[in-house]
Amino acid sequence: MKKNLRKAEQLKRRFLTTCGWCGQTIPEDVEVFGSGAKVRSDFDLSPHEGQIIEIALTRSPKLLLAAVATRDSEAKKQGNDLVFMTCSDQCGKDLKMAMEQEVEIGNQFGYPQ
Numbered sequence: 001m002k003k004n005l006r007k008a009e010q011l012k013r014r015f016l017t018t019c020g021w022c023g024q025t026i027p028e029d030v031e032v033f034g035s036g037a038k039v040r041s042d043f044d045l046s047p048h049e050g051q052i053i054e055i056a057l058t059r060s061p062k063l064l065l066a067a068v069a070t071r072d073s074e075a076k077k078q079g080n081d082l083v084f085m086t087c088s089d090q091c092g093k094d095l096k097m098a099m100e101q102e103v104e105i106g107n108q109f110g111y112p113q
């Protein structure tokens, strides 16, 4: 249990300080771009609400870090299930595109967990 807690802390720190797409460190004085993505409705994220999760991509060897939007969050109101932090607008777009492709794959083979 203690180990899990520490991992959650580490994920949170990584989520806040590195780009969710290219993995570059985001300096503190640099503007962070937030972006959101939707997941399939049958992929239940509610046990992870408010947590940082790792998402493995099947098309590239990337491990994305995403925050699971809570029920009453602003992101959720905008129709997003996941929130990403990226270092640039371009990274946000690339990430979103990759997620959309993953979801397509997910529809056929099941969403990677």
Ligand SMILES: [Zn+2]
Pocket: 019, 020, 021, 022, 023, 024, 086, 087, 088, 091
């Ligand atoms: Zn980036």
